[in-house]
Amino acid sequence: MLKRYCGGFFLLLILSVAVHAQSRNDETNYLYGKELLKKEQFAEAANVFEKLAVPDRQSQFAAYSHYYYALAEFRQGHYEKANLTLLKLVESFPDWSDKQEAYYLMTLAAFERHKPEVAVDYLQKIKSRELQTLATTAADHYLQQIHGLDTLRTLYQKYPANTSVAVAYAHQLQFAPRTPENQQTLEKIRGQLPAERLNALGKAPEQKARYRVALLLPFEVKAINPDDINRQNQFVLDFYQGVQLAQEQLKNEDGEPLVELFVYDTEKSPENVKAMAQWPELRSMDLMVGPVYTNGSLVLTPFAQQYRIPMVNPLSENAEIIEGNPYSFLAEATLESRAQAIATFALGQFKGKKVGILSGTDRRDTALASAYQQAVEALGGQVVVLEKIDGRLNSAVKDVVERLQKAGVSHVLVSSEDAFMAQNFITSLELLGFRLPTVAPGSWLRDATVVSLPQWERQNIFFFMDNFADSDKKAVQDFQRRYMSRARLIPSVYAYQGYDQMMFFGEMLKKYGTGLAEGIHQEGYWPGITLTGFDYSQGNDNRFVAVVKIEDGTLKIVNAPTSAAFEFQKR
Template identity: 30%
Template structure:
């Protein structure tokens, strides 16, 4: 038996007291009191046979000492590992003296005997009968010691079905699944149990203390002690606006469908990680724009076991979660955001996507490469156009600032709207510094306008009608030079092939997926089989994100040690991978071009 448990059993002798109350002892003959004290002393000295002999005599004579003698006789037999005789004596005790003031101690010992002999269900039933709050902590230790020895997963699952409210069973079942099982149903069971009961105590992390008497908008989550080495499993908190109160299983088109797609991709990555020996537990939290709910969550004891945070998407909940991540040295992922503000002065916050500033910088670096737009013409003049969305103008402004730092001349910078003819009439009309080659005609018509020579044109738009319209407008305005546009400015299913071939066209495409790759084809087939639908780009992003950072957790325990190694080193990602070697936004910014009947990544 475990030494601590052995001390606990024998220690109950002192807890019960050597004698009953003084009133009861007054009714006990002096010689019987003497024999009783001698038996207890013998028991404490491990002289079990002598103690049992004296205690048997006391039992036969009855009186106030009889229930104590029953109990101590059972202790002696227990210490001799004569569990059957110990159990029989305890059953006699509970039958004859059901109202004995220390009956809970007898139930505890009955539970220990049952568990020693593998009768765990009987032992748990005995422990449930204990009403003394002072014994509950010892009962929990007893449960944990014996239940942790169970290695039969089916047995432990059956016990959980019989005792669904028992936390010790749940925690040991979680631990056993995480250590031994790769079955999908088992892993889902582990997730459900962890959501309800928390996690087995495997680290020194302490539960977070609640923040009281402070408004949520200014409250700072508490810090906990984080493990500094890899462990056997990792807990990921997915804090996204699932809006479960509005969920309709029969509804296929939801305003937040991207959230479920992200989560489905994350779950498939979890299965892939399990194949690699990396166990990830997912905890989905329905978090919208509610700062108080977010603060309550990060202050909860179960959240202190979190190793990675995904989300939240809204500003104030994200601020609270970021503060918690920084204080507790936990990586926080912003899965779809592109704002640099989310990672400014936030060492543990990462953008899964490249920020708009990063995209602008990478495009500017791209045009300086040999054979790229900057070398196709001799001019350094550039025109920049953008759509109506806020992120369009932000990206355009970032690109303008980046070009100016590289001594390019931005000759036009404006929002595009209306038809191609309207775009053409406004394009470059107010800028006389643009070089142009005179046409042979002196009549100012679209067909006879002078050719305007630019290094390239940049279009930042989220409207898939703006790309084709701008191409038409550039032709009407007789503007030469390449077009670099955001991929969202085109509809790849509706636009004709000539849309992508009639001009030197490059697409800034952060979420580019090369569908010719086997890994992409296989993922699509697996997703279709499991979800009965084809995966969206958000599903692919969720998969890649969880796969990359799950591997990072396994290698480094979640710690950011070597920045140069914080980049994808395999080609089994659906998109283009990750690189955080220099900053906390993804530095990989794909640029593609239509070649050989398909889009090809050229940067």
């Protein structure tokens, strides 16, 4: 009996010592994890807290370890994992004293996962006044980024008393069609908002008879040599004359000129742009076109946001220019948007998920190839062949084509504008008798001496292009006639860009007035007049990337919305 008793006593003693040792180790690891968080070593911190975040673990640190584990995952951008950990936290520790902190982080994680209804639902559970203020600020930021009335209307119907939802919805209603229903809802919201929240709506958009448009372009007037036919700034002059032709065509309701142009010579100098931003007259503009170069654009973007003046870079695809700024736009698609558009089309068009990517050696070629790989994988595809080669090497191109054939890919993206790559690729396909669905740059079509149109048509080749003007199209012929009458030159692609961009943004000014920056997201796809069109429904870069195919000697856009579909005749 004594032996049994003593045995039990020593067992309890051993367990007590073990629990004490575990507690001491837990405390050490817990403090170490917090130190890692302070140093922003989030991956390492997550590893520490994951081991401590066990619901049935006999530790005083279990609840807080869940929270800090979720925080470490959140700071790494792992929002789904953070949310799942927080759900486990509030379910396992319903009486946890800092549960409000969990709801706040759950709100942020839901917004980051683009689930605004879930986010607002969590926000409603926050009772702490301090955290409510922080959550409301976050909600204002995220909800203002939602484009389109349907999502905000649904949110408002479910949470009519939430001021962040009401402000975001009212803000969009200001730029929506002025129907009786929209106006009635807008006035209702204005009546229910407290005075301090009314200021968040900003100034209502204004309709004008004439809009002031600044052109901030590198004319380099001082360096122009009239006798030099190969002027470096010729593209700027072409663009400008295209803009002028659009200006002549744009009229207000009274038939008067809609747009007044103010021209500034930036001379490729960020310092010049910085100085111009100090000029009071620039603050009176309704739209700024330019600067062209990224460094100049980045100088002006804070100005555009501060004074709420839409700014359009006409030629760049650099996403940095529009990042975090609702008043900065690109007339082109970013590299990432271009890859996303092409991948969405290709994976929907061609059967199978196996994809090949063939890239040239140019930095832009490899950047698009990398963005395309990410887009394909995000959409559920699998890149099974990824090669970077010199397109001039016929044998190397042929080897890759053979690998693509053996791998059984559904399609291949060729990321190279090199004419040698185009010729060697199409020749390899024909030698192997391999008809592979291919997406390639539209620049391959420029030189018919490299590959003939019948050769392209025999193969299953699709071309992506942003700026294609067909000389058989009536609108293009009209533009060419007007342009040559003015400039005594055949229009370059920059002339078409200047014309179409000014026509588009001019029409947006006419429709939305000073609310262009918000209203433009309501438009959807807008077919171009001489080029392929615009779409800002999903962001601040032009998301429409035309994909064309030759059929019966005709270049046809195959990815335009049905209501706006049109075709280009053979050149």
